[in-house]
Amino acid sequence: MATAAPPVQKTTIPFWRDTRILAVLFQVLFVIIVVGVLWFFYTTMMAGLRQANLLPSFAFLSQPASFSIGESVIAYDPSNTYGYALLIGVLNTIRVAVAGVILATIIGIMLGISRLSENWLLRNVATVYVEIVRNVPLLLQLFMWLALTQTFPRQQDSISIFGLIYLHNRGVTMAWPETGSDFGAWVPWLWLGLLAGIAFYVVRRIQFARRDRPGVAMPQAFLLAGAVVTIGYLFVGLTKGEWPLTLSVPELERFNFVGGIGLTPGFAALLIGLVIYTSVFIGEIVRSGIQAVNKGQREAARALGLTPGQTLRLVIFPQALRIMIPPMTSQYLNLTKNSSLAVAVGYPDLFSIAGTTLNQTGQTVPVIMMVMAAYLTVSLVTSLFMNWYNKRIQLVER
Amino acid sequence: MKRQLLIVLVGALAMILAACGGQTPQAPASPAPADTSAPAAPADTSAPAQPEATEAPPATTAPPAGGVTEQPTAGGRIQTILTRGELICGVNQVLPGFGNVDSAGEFSGFDVDFCRAVAAALFDDPTAVQFRPLTAQERFTAVQTGEVDVLIRNTTWTLTRDGSVGLDFGPVTFYDGQGMMVRIDSGIETLEDMEGATICVQSGTTTELNLADNFRAIGVNFTPQVFEDADQTAAAYDAGQCDGFTTDKSGLVSYQTKLAVPADHKILDVTMSKEPLGPSVLQGDAQWADAINWIVLATIQAEEFGITSENIGDFLTSDNPDIRRFLGVEGELGQGVGLPNDFAARIISSVGNYEEIYNQNLGPETPFNLPRGQNALYTDGGLLYSPPFR
Incomplete structure (x- = not known):
């Protein structure tokens, strides 16, 4: 700039009116301000923490957690470390997210197609369903599902379906294959x-x-x-x-069923709540995707003699998929992130276990950072996969 | 081109504004070094007062630099509260008897009354307090961030919380122990009977840890059902989703009154842990911690003297120098801990002594009818003992 300023000849414009220089200048200024503000927040936080003798440290991760976790994908014991407990949380979150994404997609596609059905009843039932579900807050819905699980009979008088599936207020217990010694x-x-x-x-x-x-x-x-x-x-x-x-058939012992596989009310309430809520949005994405396909495509397919089902499956849907994937990705990410409401219904997901951890150790900042990093990782992986898929199904121009 | 320039200029304006915004927080930051040197003088003046508060020496043995930076905030919290005009007190809102919101939206309970006592000591007005309902999981973060001035929410005093969680605990207001509630028809008599049972527990509590420890010690397997919200924990137990419900015994007594059919349940005759409940403040503000200490102790001392909200008028004219000092009629006891000299009198006249607070919330005339037990004065065989006010 110093070199730019002196040769002020009548042909050159001053630097404060040169947009090229100004653009760079403002960008630099912007970065300085952003960094400065972040630095200010950081130093304030550290000063506050230091004063309270609470300097962040990750040492707690290797200490025994000594709290119990209700359900886990892999074996867990209170003598395991906090780090391991958090891993259980991540796995529990992934468990509900994966199951939720798959179910929500299936139900969502059926919903989207029903919304466009020629059948008056089906179309209107789907519309009412969509409008009710998407206009009620998710947390409220979760509470409703949890309250519903509590209205089931106690285990002693479970609803038995052929002695293989039992419904009761502690969830669902059902017969499940068990590996034998051979x-x-x-x-x-x-x-x-x-x-x-x-x-x-x-x-x-x-x-x-x-x-x-x-x-x-x-x-x-x-x-x-x-x-x-x-x-x-x-x-x-x-x-x-x-x-x-x-087949391992569940049997009621003194307090709980033994054998078979069980779904806890917390998991059931969370999964149902997330699936119902997200499927509605996916349904709308599917509907808009289908409607965005040129009318001529459908007419052409019908003219070729394809049945409505074939038209949808072979002509419309593959084209609609390209439009649907990007917004669908957002819904998958939403579902994963919304699973952090699990703590409200007593399902030990990552957020719930992290809450207990930060409460017992007092290491608020490191724990919150780790939780954010974990959600970010899960979301980015989902995103990457969906982007790859999106690229794969894109129209190949020849 | 012209439009581009306009956009750039608007952007520049926005950034200049942002820069101003960025600088204003920096303004206090730059006087900060000056700030640390300036309060050095007030710090010195308060230094003679500090040794009176018995805990000052260990606090000042911290590195001198840290000590100096601590001093401004030491005066800070009480000053902040006085400037704000009301106390912000972290409480429970779903535990009848300790902290509860009634149908009229009024907070009531044992812990809530101690919040009022603090407000009375500071402002001579027990209503100058804003209650901040917190869940067990939120409470420590609320103290750490300074969202609440003091946490009086049936919180157990443990070493971890005093140390790495960053709290400073006041004297114990209620000696409790963890218990277990079960259905009478379940036939459970001891914890050993609970092999394979599901137990409802609230997350972020010492009970969550004690539960795991106790059952591990006796080698009994159980499934925890953990909720963040205390009401939900009780509701799940009431619906039969759990075989047992564990929390502090006083809490169990309190929740039993809320269950659908209280008579169907019983509290097992086992105590799983020591649960001394008390107020806590953020670590690093010795003066504020001292103030809370002596406010609580004043209620205990008042009971020992026999001073109640009704007869305090008689005591104000007492000739007993102990009582005159205690009530602030003579001497300057309060100033040493940053409180007005008559803080004890203010507490007693507007909230009452320990016995009054206890009886009003947990005593024989309440649904809980909790016997005083360990929570009686040391003269009556309990554990309540106040160091002398002098």
Whole structure:
């Protein structure tokens, strides 16, 4: 600037009127201000923490947590560390997020299609459903689902469905396969089935490519793999005299059901709440995606003699998908982040466990930072995957 | 081109404004070094007063630099409250008897009355207090960030909380112990009977930790059902989602009155832990911590003297020098801890002594009818004991 200022000749304009210089100048200024404000916040925070003798430290992560967690994907004990407890929280969050995303997508697609149905009843039921659900706050809905779980009978008088599924106010308990002592003998068969399926698929694909004709290989591959695995199951069962996989039927002991698999009311309430809430938004995205496809496409497909179902499946939906993916990604991220409301319904997700941790250790800042980093990571991974998928299904221009 | 320039200029204006905004916080930041030197004088003047408050020496053994920066805030909290004109007190709002909001929206309870006592001591007005309802999980962050001046929310005094959580605890206002409530028809008599049971517990409490410790010690497996909200914890237990409900015994007595059929439940005859409940403030403000200490102790001392809100008029004219000093009729006791000299008289006349506070909230005329037990004066075989006011 110093060099720019002196050669003030009548042809050059002064630097304070030169937009090129000003643009750079303001950008630099902006960065300085942002950094300054952040630095100010940081120093204020550190000064406050130092005064209260609360300097952030991550040392607590290796100390025993000594609180219990109601449900976990992997084994957990109060003697495990805080770090491990937080990992349980991450896994619990991922568990509800993955299940939620899958269910919400399925229900959402059905909703979106129903909204455009020719059937008056279906269309209007879907509309009413959408308008009710998306206009009630999620937290309220979660409370409602939790309250609903409490109205189920006590375990002693559970609603039994064929003695395999029990509904009660502590959730759902159902029969579930359990590995027997001869499970190891069956494992090679599983691998064999998988390999057979893949080999069959690859061979068929090569055949199709040689003949330059389209064809379907996936269903047969699955059938083949299933057949191999079933034969293995029967073989192991008959030769060893014990089935490698048996059904574990829940039985009520003094306080709780033992055996089978259980869904706690907290998990159920959270999952149902998230799925119902998010599916409505996904339904609207699906509807708008379908409506955005040119009318001519549908007419052309019908003119070719495709049924309405085929039109939707083979012509409309693949095109609508391209429009739907980006907003869909946001909904998946919303669902994941909304799962932090779990603490309200007693499900030990990441936020709930982090809350306990920061409360017991007093390390508010590090714990909150870790929680933010964990949500950010999960969200970014989801985002990356969806972007990759989005790119893959984009129209390939030739 | 012209429009671009306009945008740039508008941006510049915005940034200049932002810069001003950025500088204003910096303005106090730059006098800060001056600030630390200026209060050095007030710090010295208050120094003679400090040794009277018995805990001052360990506080000042901290590195001198830290000590100096602490001093301005030491005077700060009380000053902040006085300037604000009201006390902000972190309380419970769902625990009848200790901290509860009634149908008229009024806070009441044992802990709430101690908040009023602090307000009375500072402002001579027990209503000059803003109650900030907090969940168990929020409470420490609220103190750490200075959102509340003092936390009086059935909070157990533990070493971790006094140390790494960054609180300073006042004297114990209520000696409690953790208990377990179960249904009578469940046939549970001891904790050992609870193998495989589901137990409702509130998150962020010492009870959550004690529960795990106790059951680990006796080798009994259980499933915790953890809620953030105390009311929800009780509701889940009431609905039968849990076999047991654990919290402090006083809390259990309180919640039992809220259950659908209180007579169907009983509190097991086991005490799982020591739970001394008391007020707490943010660490690093010795004067404010001292003030809270002596406000609580004043209620205990008043009971020992037999001074109540009704007969305090008689005592103000007493000849007993202990009582005259205590009530601030003579001497300058209050000043040493940053309070007015008649702070004890203010507390007693507007809120009452410990016995009055206890009886009004937990005593025989309330639904809880909790016996004093350990919470009686030391002269009656309890644990309440106030150091001398002199």
